[in-house]
Amino acid sequence: MSIEVKNLSKYYGEQAAVNDITFSVGKGEIIGFLGPNGAGKSTTMKMITGFIPATQGEIKVCGIPVSVDSIETRKRIGYLPENNPLYLDMYVKEYLEFVGKIYKVKNLKERVKEMIQLVGLEIEQNKKIGMLSKGYRQRVGLAQAIIHNPDVLILDEPTSGLDPNQLVEIRELIRRIGKEKTVMLSTHILQEVEAICDRVVIIRQGKLVADNLASNLQVETDTQVVYAEFDGIVSKNLLQKIPGVSKIERVSDSKYLIESQSLDDLRKTVAQFAQKNNLLVLTLRTEEKSLEEVFKSLTK
Numbered sequence: 001m002s003i004e005v006k007n008l009s010k011y012y013g014e015q016a017a018v019n020d021i022t023f024s025v026g027k028g029e030i031i032g033f034l035g036p037n038g039a040g041k042s043t044t045m046k047m048i049t050g051f052i053p054a055t056q057g058e059i060k061v062c063g064i065p066v067s068v069d070s071i072e073t074r075k076r077i078g079y080l081p082e083n084n085p086l087y088l089d090m091y092v093k094e095y096l097e098f099v100g101k102i103y104k105v106k107n108l109k110e111r112v113k114e115m116i117q118l119v120g121l122e123i124e125q126n127k128k129i130g131m132l133s134k135g136y137r138q139r140v141g142l143a144q145a146i147i148h149n150p151d152v153l154i155l156d157e158p159t160s161g162l163d164p165n166q167l168v169e170i171r172e173l174i175r176r177i178g179k180e181k182t183v184m185l186s187t188h189i190l191q192e193v194e195a196i197c198d199r200v201v202i203i204r205q206g207k208l209v210a211d212n213l214a215s216n217l218q219v220e221t222d223t224q225v226v227y228a229e230f231d232g233i234v235s236k237n238l239l240q241k242i243p244g245v246s247k248i249e250r251v252s253d254s255k256y257l258i259e260s261q262s263l264d265d266l267r268k269t270v271a272q273f274a275q276k277n278n279l280l281v282l283t284l285r286t287e288e289k290s291l292e293e294v295f296k297s298l299t300k
């Protein structure tokens with residue numbers, strides 16, 4: 001196991017930010033650590049990386065207890081903290097060399113060059129970090145996290161604040177880097193887990209509420225909701241006849257939210273039904289499930 005967390009808790013005064021959680025991450029896995037803001041994700045990650053001590057419980061990284069030898073465990077971990085703190089006045093290359101020196105990386109110049117290539121910073125490598133866009137700063141953050149070739153990567157909300165294009169690029173980069181490493185990444189976005197992760201560990205109010213394969217998340221929350229807009233008035237009674245439908249919510253006379261527990265693609269079922277009944281469909285869209293709905297279905 002690359003990461004083992006056993007009965008881990010962290011108290012800030014009376015408040016349990018992390019409350020008796022247990023999970024492990026196997027070598028080579030990419031796990032998503034999912035939960036709403038304030039759930040305890042950052043606190044857990046800070047304890048795994050040895051930045052703050054645990055109140056109770058045990059953490060092992062590559063078999064070594066963090067409480068016994070956090071210098072050894074830190075060598076095996078690459079960490080991208082939340083909000084990616086960087087020295088904005090330093091040049092990209094200068095900063096990566098600075099970090100590499102701290103880790104006593106051998107053949108440092110060569111390694112920095114390699115990192116710049118790996119994360120796609122060639123064009124920006126001679127700029128000051130403060131000049132870079134948020135997406136490129138995240139690339140610098142990822143490069144500094146892997147410069148000492150750690151086995152384990154801990155990424156705290158690595159895509160927060162990125163625009164849609166940057167988001168896709170950084171996710172792709174994480175997937176690429178993650179092929180050779182164990183990755184634990186935190187997020188409050190459900191779709192991010194579906195896009196990158198093999199497994200998902202869900203935390204809420206400091207407690208673990210689910211630990212499952214990312215592909216099972218869909219099955220566990222098998223209610224599909226489709227927003228449908230028709231070209232004219234359609235009665236709710238008619239839509240109730242759609243095969244497998246479990247609930248119809250009226251938005252207006254021509255707009256409805258249609259719910260089903262069937263595993264078939266509900267958009268297809270609705271489109272076929274509309275065609276049979278001579279209804280013209282203007283919009284047919286699957287509604288994204290909110291994290292709240294996922295929690296509800298996982299904890300009921």
Ligand code: ADP
Binds near residue numbers: 035036043
């Ligand atoms: P997340 O990363 O999931 O958003 P955090 O781990 O940052 O959640 O926070 C979990 C809880 O612990 C929150 O209620 C937060 O206010 C509290 N907390 C975090 N850091 C501290 C601190 N240094 N002192 C007191 N409370 C804290």
